[in-house]
Amino acid sequence: MKFSLDTFNLDLGETPIENLFLDLMMPTADGEAVKVYLYLYRQVLKNDNNYEFDEDDISKDLGMSLDDFKKALEYWLEVGIISRELVVETGKYNYKFISIRELQLGSKQFYEYNRNEEKFLNKNNNIEMFEKIEDILELPLTNTNIMDILDLQKTTNVSSDLIVKAFEYSKKKTGKMNFNYVFGIIRNWYLDGIRTVEDYYNLLDSEKTKKANIRKKRKYYKPKSGDENKLDIDFKENSEELEYIKNYLAQRNKDE
Structure with a gap:
């Protein structure tokens, strides 16, 4: 044939x-x-x-x-x-x-x-997140970037808004857009119990309150005018005792 x-x-x-x-x-x-x-x-x-x-x-x-x-x-x-x-x-x-x-x-x-890629994509939520990240980066995301972000989100269960906040924070703090640095920020927030942007701001407020309380404790006590008058009266009323103490100290210095 x-x-x-x-x-x-x-x-x-x-x-x-x-x-x-x-x-x-x-x-x-x-x-x-x-x-x-x-x-x-x-x-x-x-x-x-x-x-x-x-x-x-x-x-x-x-x-x-x-x-x-x-x-x-x-x-x-x-x-x-x-x-x-x-x-x-x-x-x-x-x-x-x-x-x-x-x-x-x-x-x-x-x-x-990656056959699991489409399972992570949510058009109403994640697409908006990617667009915001691209605006921050001023560069388009690659497929690898997208999958890395989605894998991290799946692992940590943090919100899309918090991921965007991490990119904003990184750019503001360092002026650079290193993905490993941003992912490190997200993991640290995750370990601190932060899952949403609301959690992030609640933590900031809590830290501010703690610092304010510490500053208050470090201030010396300043008596009020009424307290100062009371101290003057106490000293006047006990002037004999004060005189005795002065004489005692003077005599001890002579003996030495």
Whole structure:
């Protein structure tokens, strides 16, 4: 049995696929995954490397359920030849096909997919937190930055507002934005029982009160005018005793 290519009298275009994909990746993937990869690859080339896709529309075009489409796409993310980057402003991902040739040559790295990533993302809460942090940093957060922040939040169970406060505190105190320093601040607050911004301000108020009490204790007692008069009266009433003490001390000095 043999195959051959027919000659083409009319060229309607072709979609170039890397041989390494056909030789190495395709044989180990199921049919749904291959179908999704080839379809998306074709659409990216067709739309000048700027294809905005809708999952529902694609799943209908390919005759598969939305869940099957997501599983197929997730398969290539796990293989590492498709990468994705979270766009903080929209809460959506941008995807990219990675050159398998360059992966084999070692000039690029396979994408490291974290399947738990989406479980941490809360569009109504965390996206706002990330936007505030980016405003403080004056730089966009990377996927690694986002996952590190979310992992720390999951471990410490601190509020999103407190994380933003830590970045503000770090910038105000040091003028620098070192993530390890900020994470250290959050861990110290966590050990002090601080979980929210309200806890943070309550602790500040408590510290101010303690310092004020210490300052009060360090002040010397100053008698009131009434007390001073009372002391004068006491001394006058006991003038004979005072005279006796003076004479006693004078005599002892002579004896010595």
